[in-house]
Amino acid sequence: MLVSVWRYAHLALALVSSVFLLLLSVTGVILAIDAVNEKMPPYRIENIGSLDLSQTITGLRKVYPEIIEISVDHNQFVSIDAIDAEGNTVKGYIDPQTGKYLGAQKNKTQFVQWTTALHRSLFLKVTGRIIIGIASFLLFLITISGLVLIIKRQQGVRHFFAKINRDFFAQYFHVVSGRLFLIPILILALTGTYLFMVRIELLKKTNQTVEYPVKENETEELAIADFSIFKKTKLNDVVKVEFPFMEGDPDEYYVLKLKDRELTVNQLNGAVHKEVKYPFTALAEQFSLDLHTGKTNMIWAIILGLASLNIVFFIYTGFVITFKRTRTKIKNKYKAADAEIVILVGTENGSTLFFANQIHKQLLADGKKSLLLGMNHYQYFPKAKHLLLFTSTYGLGTAPSNATQFEKKLLAYPQQQSINFSVLGFGSKAYPDFCAYAYAIDKLLSQQVWASRLIDLHTVNDKSVDELISWVHHWSEQSNIALASAPAIYSSKVVGLKKFKVIARSTVSESNSTFTLLLKPLGKMKVQSGDLLAIYPAQDQRERFYSIGCKDGMVQLVVKLFPDGFGSGFLYQLKADQVLEARVMANPSFHFPKTAPAVALIANGTGIAPFLGMIAENQHKIPVKLYAGFRKNNEITAQYLEFTDVQKKLGQLNDVQLAFSREQQGQYVMDLIRQDGKYFIELLEQQGCILLCGSLRMQQDVEATLNEILLVSTGKSINIYKENGQVLTDCY
Numbered sequence: 001m002l003v004s005v006w007r008y009a010h011l012a013l014a015l016v017s018s019v020f021l022l023l024l025s026v027t028g029v030i031l032a033i034d035a036v037n038e039k040m041p042p043y044r045i046e047n048i049g050s051l052d053l054s055q056t057i058t059g060l061r062k063v064y065p066e067i068i069e070i071s072v073d074h075n076q077f078v079s080i081d082a083i084d085a086e087g088n089t090v091k092g093y094i095d096p097q098t099g100k101y102l103g104a105q106k107n108k109t110q111f112v113q114w115t116t117a118l119h120r121s122l123f124l125k126v127t128g129r130i131i132i133g134i135a136s137f138l139l140f141l142i143t144i145s146g147l148v149l150i151i152k153r154q155q156g157v158r159h160f161f162a163k164i165n166r167d168f169f170a171q172y173f174h175v176v177s178g179r180l181f182l183i184p185i186l187i188l189a190l191t192g193t194y195l196f197m198v199r200i201e202l203l204k205k206t207n208q209t210v211e212y213p214v215k216e217n218e219t220e221e222l223a224i225a226d227f228s229i230f231k232k233t234k235l236n237d238v239v240k241v242e243f244p245f246m247e248g249d250p251d252e253y254y255v256l257k258l259k260d261r262e263l264t265v266n267q268l269n270g271a272v273h274k275e276v277k278y279p280f281t282a283l284a285e286q287f288s289l290d291l292h293t294g295k296t297n298m299i300w301a302i303i304l305g306l307a308s309l310n311i312v313f314f315i316y317t318g319f320v321i322t323f324k325r326t327r328t329k330i331k332n333k334y335k336a337a338d339a340e341i342v343i344l345v346g347t348e349n350g351s352t353l354f355f356a357n358q359i360h361k362q363l364l365a366d367g368k369k370s371l372l373l374g375m376n377h378y379q380y381f382p383k384a385k386h387l388l389l390f391t392s393t394y395g396l397g398t399a400p401s402n403a404t405q406f407e408k409k410l411l412a413y414p415q416q417q418s419i420n421f422s423v424l425g426f427g428s429k430a431y432p433d434f435c436a437y438a439y440a441i442d443k444l445l446s447q448q449v450w451a452s453r454l455i456d457l458h459t460v461n462d463k464s465v466d467e468l469i470s471w472v473h474h475w476s477e478q479s480n481i482a483l484a485s486a487p488a489i490y491s492s493k494v495v496g497l498k499k500f501k502v503i504a505r506s507t508v509s510e511s512n513s514t515f516t517l518l519l520k521p522l523g524k525m526k527v528q529s530g531d532l533l534a535i536y537p538a539q540d541q542r543e544r545f546y547s548i549g550c551k552d553g554m555v556q557l558v559v560k561l562f563p564d565g566f567g568s569g570f571l572y573q574l575k576a577d578q579v580l581e582a583r584v585m586a587n588p589s590f591h592f593p594k595t596a597p598a599v600a601l602i603a604n605g606t607g608i609a610p611f612l613g614m615i616a617e618n619q620h621k622i623p624v625k626l627y628a629g630f631r632k633n634n635e636i637t638a639q640y641l642e643f644t645d646v647q648k649k650l651g652q653l654n655d656v657q658l659a660f661s662r663e664q665q666g667q668y669v670m671d672l673i674r675q676d677g678k679y680f681i682e683l684l685e686q687q688g689c690i691l692l693c694g695s696l697r698m699q700q701d702v703e704a705t706l707n708e709i710l711l712v713s714t715g716k717s718i719n720i721y722k723e724n725g726q727v728l729t730d731c732y
């Protein structure tokens with residue numbers, strides 16, 4: 001909860017100030033480069049700190065009989081405005097020890113002047129300065145809230161510098177560079193705010209002036225070399241020395257501008273006539289300016305430049321993190337009172353929500369009453385039959401930020417009916433408490449009288465889609481509710497839509513509601529039988545998936561037309577030559593096993609689609625048998641048989657057996673399997689593969705039948721072959 005407050009504050013401040021901060025950081029980088037550049041010419045004299053003013057002026061007087069002023073800038077370059085022995089005017093950098101002319105003073109380029117003005121006031125005078133001042137102050141608050149977030153993330157100040165585990169690049173970069181540039185950015189923010197306050201005169205600056213009366217012994221004249229104030233003053237403390245206009249006139253003075261005060265000095269005897277002390281605010285202003293601009297130190301200027309550049313990346317990575325966290329938009333159709341499947345998500349950075357939403361969308365598309373909520377929204381779910389808990393783990397094995405209330409609420413709202421639950425933990429093995437919060441929740445749920453475990457807790461390390469799919473398979477099998485298992489569905493990387501031309505579509509009839517659709521990819525694309533095609537009938541977020549069978553470089557779908565079917569209705573109205581936009585979702589765990597010694601393909605209904613493609617592409621003539629179950633023997637099953645006849649003649653298919661459940665002597669595909677029990681035992685024992693595609697019900701029945709046969713003859717259960725990768729499924 002506390003983390004969210006800081007996080008929202010951090011985000012809100014960043015949102016408000018990002019445009020200005022972006023502008024300030026980009027211009028800041030340019031000005032930092034200029035500050036570094038400025039120091040490049042070799043005008044700096046090494047021992048400037050050891051020279052005093054009396055030596056310097058005495059020496060320079062020999063080279064320049066008439067001096068108007070001497071200045072020492074922030075780079076400690078000494079410049080002079082004077083007339084030399086030949087009567088030439090000299091303006092530029094000199095060596096203060098020898099008077100040697102080193103080079104002309106250069107004005108800032110137009111571009112740097114423009115950038116400076118933009119950086120200081122956005123060309124908006126006082127209004128601009130106020131905006132910039134506020135942006136600097138917001139940067140200060142952002143830095144502080146960021147600091148708190150890093151401390152919380154690292155589990156305390158003690159671990160502030162401990163290793164940061166990499167979640168995803170933007171976040172890793174944001175945290176690591178946040179830690180690295182914390183101090184320079186804090187300094188930039190504070191000095192920027194201070195300069196703004198001084199410049200708009202929020203802080204008062206009043207000089208303190210002291211006039212010194214002339215002392216008796218000060219009437220005698222002294223040589224400059226003997227002026228005690230000049231002897232005491234080191235050259236590196238000087239900002240400027242203005243020389244008297246008329247030499248010898250006691251009413252004309254030296255004006256000595258130092259960093260903290262200004263002195264008026266008698267030109268005949270060196271007595272201090274007047275002293276103007278600058279207030280603390282003015283000194284602090286100068287100090288802030290030096291710190292803010294890095295103009296006094298090249299290394300500091302480089303650090304500030306990098307820090308400014310980093311702010312640009314901060315803004316970018318910060319928005320990437322926010323986008324990731326908020327990109328998943330939940331659409332709920334059902335209320336808590338009506339939902340039959342409730343998915344509760346515990347998430348900090350949104351990735352678990354993304355996975356949960358992919359499942360939720362499929363369930364809704366399948367007509368299931370699914371509800372997706374954050375774990376803190378746990379309440380009574382009077383119609384719920386299934387409770388799915390997807391949660392990440394944070395901190396020291398604790399709840400993510402939207403699950404902090406869950407345990408309390410779970411105990412406060414005991415459900416009134418029995419509900420099947422399944423917990424899926426998301427975490428990272430880089431942390432010692434891998435998925436600890438998911439384990440804790442799983443245990444807590446198992447202790448509730450109303451909760452009955454449907455499947456054991458599964459874990460997902462580092463957002464592994466394969467591990468998620470393992471849960472999908474198990475949960476689907478046990479709940480008898482279809483979920484797609486193509487990894488691409490759960491991958492956050494969205495592959496672009498591709499165009500397909502409709503080549504042919506068969507028609508449905510009273511006795512047959514299934515049709516085939518042949519599509520030609522327009523342009524190059526990677527697609528294999530067993531992959532899925534995602535279509536978007538309403539060109540919105542709603543997708544429907546169909547198994548692909550590949551044939552002569554084309555994609556064939558077998559679709560059952562449902563009355564008012566969102567996907568099937570859309571596909572059925574397509575006409576030849578029409579162009580369809582769709583996405584191919586690779587499904588590598590259901591590709592034809594090219595190295596298997598023999599393969600059995602088992603399907604029911606439209607599940608035959610990928611197998612038609614696999615047989616057509618079996619150029620290596622791996623021994624293949626096809627077993628398929630349908631309701632009726634009709635035009636479409638006749639088409640399948642025509643196809644398999646051709647394939648048998650080509651040697652790409654050894655045998656085909658069809659079962660019809662609604663014909664006389666109703667038969668199911670399991671009956672065919674039982675009849676060929678011996679073949680299946682040998683197939684699996686000799687490392688052959690079985691592929692299953694169709695309804696989940698058929699998958700369960702087929703697996704139960706095979707299990708029975710196997711146990712009797714080999715004593716091994718089907719699970720051994722499944723784990724060995726010899727039984728591949730894509731059922732829905």
Ligand SMILES: Cc1cc2nc3c(=O)[nH]c(=O)nc-3n(C[C@H](O)[C@H](O)[C@H](O)COP(=O)(O)O)c2cc1C
Pocket residue numbers: 153167346347348349350351352353392393394395396397398400426427428429431432433434435436462463
């Ligand atoms: C600061 C931080 C602490 C984490 N602590 C743990 C932990 O203790 N145990 C664990 O298994 N995973 C831990 N993780 C990994 C996350 O749980 C994992 O990346 C998860 O997939 C994130 O899901 P989310 O994006 O839905 O929040 C941590 C990640 C971060 C960034």
